[in-house]
Amino acid sequence: MSDAHLRLAVLTGSAPGSRTGQAVASWTRHEAINYGQFDVDLVDVAEDPLPVLITHPPSPAAAQKLELISPRLAAADAFIVVCAEYNHSFPAALKSAVDWHTTEWYAKPVGFVSYGGRSGGLRAVEQFRLVFSELHVVTLRDGVSFPNVWEEFDEDGEPRDTVGSHTAAKTMFDQLLWWSESLREARQKRPYTP
Numbered sequence: 001m002s003d004a005h006l007r008l009a010v011l012t013g014s015a016p017g018s019r020t021g022q023a024v025a026s027w028t029r030h031e032a033i034n035y036g037q038f039d040v041d042l043v044d045v046a047e048d049p050l051p052v053l054i055t056h057p058p059s060p061a062a063a064q065k066l067e068l069i070s071p072r073l074a075a076a077d078a079f080i081v082v083c084a085e086y087n088h089s090f091p092a093a094l095k096s097a098v099d100w101h102t103t104e105w106y107a108k109p110v111g112f113v114s115y116g117g118r119s120g121g122l123r124a125v126e127q128f129r130l131v132f133s134e135l136h137v138v139t140l141r142d143g144v145s146f147p148n149v150w151e152e153f154d155e156d157g158e159p160r161d162t163v164g165s166h167t168a169a170k171t172m173f174d175q176l177l178w179w180s181e182s183l184r185e186a187r188q189k190r191p192y193t194p
């Protein structure tokens with residue numbers, strides 16, 4: 001690893017108390033740490049969610065929540081969004097966290113680990129690609145997807161297909177590393193001002 005570590009924020013918006021969502025987020029965090037190229041920060045945006053309505057200035061309560069989240073997004077060189085599928089789309093807590101921020105996302109890469117029923121959350125991911133394109137984000141082609149997630153993880157919170165999941169994660173992290181290194185270098189050379 002180079003001196004200046006790449007910082008990766010893993011975002012989860014799982015319903016509080018959800019065993020499946022927490023298992024996926026925790027597995028993602030461990031895979032990211034074990035990959036060995038990123039300083040990993042798990043950002044849970046559902047624990048104390050931001051308001052759905054965006055106001056300028058934010059209410060005191062929203063400002064307090066933003067203080068906890070915004071600096072961590074700003075510091076990140078890369079993101080993984082751990083995303084369930086709700087009615088063929090993304091969970092509201094994740095979308096709110098995205099909407100409350102702008103420059104924190106700019107010229108950075110986002111990868112996805114998705115989960116849900118038969119679709120494995122992929123419809124939510126495709127919708128997120130549209131949202132992130134508005135925020136000058138590069139979304140990775142390859143990600144990890146867990147269909148029928150409640151069957152996919154064992155009692156210890158580990159995926160049953162450890163090899164397949166790990167291989168998919170490695171492909172995603174290889175792409176994330178290339179993009180995060182390249183874009184960090186580019187941002188340092190010339191600030192991104194769209």
Ligand SMILES: Cc1cc2nc3c(=O)[nH]c(=O)nc-3n(C[C@H](O)[C@H](O)[C@H](O)COP(=O)(O)O)c2cc1C
Nearest residue numbers: 014015018020021084085086087088116117118119
């Ligand atoms: C309101 C609601 C809508 C859902 N819609 C879908 C859906 O459209 N497609 C799907 O594959 N799963 C759907 N699911 C299943 C969730 O993706 C699944 O239960 C997932 O584990 C929820 O993640 P969470 O507990 O981390 O929030 C839905 C679940 C809920 C509660």
